[in-house]
Amino acid sequence: MKRNGRHSVAPPVARLIQDLRAELAKKIAWFIGSSERKVTQIPGMVLVRRTAPTAPCSGTYTPSVIVVAQGSKRVDLGQTTFTYDPSQFLLTSIELPTISQVVEASEAKPLLAVAIQLEMPMVRELLNREDVHVSESSPATSAMVTGEITAELLDACCRLIDLLANPQDISFLSGHIQREIVYRLLCGPEGARLRAIATSGDQSHRTAKAISWIRDNYAKPVRVDDLAQIAGMGVSTLHHHFRVLTRMSPLQYQKQLRLQAARGRMLIDGMDASTVAFEVGYESVSQFNREYSRFYGQPPMRDIKALREGKVVAMSVA
Template sequence: MDRLQESITRHAREGLTATALGGVSVLRAPTPTEPLGDMLRPTLAVVAQGAKETTLNGRAFTYGAGQFLVASVDLPVTGHITQAPFLAVVLELRADKIAELLLDTQPIPHAAAPVGVGVSDASPLLLDALARLLALLDAPEDIPALATGLEREILWRLLTGPQGATVRQIGLADSHLAHLARAIRRIRDHYDEPLRVEDLAALATMSVSSFHRHFRAVTSMTPIQFQKQLRLHAARTRLLADAGDVAGVGFAVGYDSPSQFSREYRRMFGVPPSRDSR
């Protein structure tokens, strides 16, 4: 933990900072933050200091120093730092890297069903591998030779740990999670367009009833609720840039009715869009 804290402090500017290690970022925040919407991508986030709360459809996941969060698919969440100073390292979970590791190793027992978000305690072995990976930032000439092996070690610690079933599904091309991910990307990229569940189910190669069941199991939402959260998070971001055009923002994210937009915005964020933007 000490080594992780030192590396993050040395290489992170305030906020999220990309590093020379592909797919690895470091995060530093000197004070607690207000809740803000975000699109969570498939990632591993390990906290070295402080604590953060991530909320998915009303369910809060709190994780602090020595713990990690795994996200298996793209998810609309609200997050804020609850204890500061806050230090964390974030690793993108790439399906091809996980698949490669699964092909080269013996089958891993997996009992639990995959979920969209999970929080667990980080093992000393996982923390040590992460500390050695970040240490490469002080020896950039070693990155081409050593980074791939260290990322592989970190993924192995995840696969054999408490979130292993979920991480494993990310790498399996024919898994339910991989099929759902295609449909989720479709909603994410076209959230402002009308949604047809039948088309999404076909994209995920599932029946409509099976698609609904698996989608809710992973995201805790129906597809319509998922789209609504994407629209409202996008609207909140747009209002930061143009607080005066509430109706225009509502239309831009897919609402036909300004009153419906205002009503659903208030239900999600607690205040009307005009007041929230101020």
């Protein structure tokens, strides 16, 4: 159907999406109750509920798809901002340090979302099937993208959550529905990003190796020459693809991981700033304090005190 020269969703499909979105919101609300975050019995599935907008908070998004049934949220990846809401899902294909915040939520109409972890072996398995057709890759696409929600994706999410009412069915059926969700993502416009990360030999896949090394060794000094060797590409090529995927340089990526780790250790383990600075790889406490203050808006111990008093949010993952 076209209106004024533009494509529009046929009314029956639009109504179906609206009904499925309302159904998904009811199911999430029922199973999460008054909690803000619920790790479910279904492997890799988390339910999220927020009753008010939040201040920006840091966290790491893992390979996952997040579907919002109600409310909205924004995520800053480097200098790029993504907004996901009932019309847009968020797809993340590698681990990414981000700054995020809930922008639309209230007691009467809370943010309600489901986050489903993506397993790359499952993605590769489906890519090896001849009957799975993935769209061509778009240039300069980051490892985080938003996509238009579909009735098929909403329906699969509803059926996955339904399994929580019958836990005995989870071990047999959850994997099948999660495969369907991956299939829906691969066949959509955003599927090319998943394919690029999962396919051996693709430059995105090779860049992801360097990203994984930094993630696993963030406290160690980073030499771009070494990262390029890990990725099997030239330094300039690695820099280009690293920025495309993460919207930041290797050093900026490492810095965010270090600061997030330091914040968690001070908050959870009670470590002091001087000790944690060296633990996460800084060579001087003054540099750590300076970069921490710039990133979180205040010095380490003042920030941790505010976290413990509930004045700021520690982290966000969905």
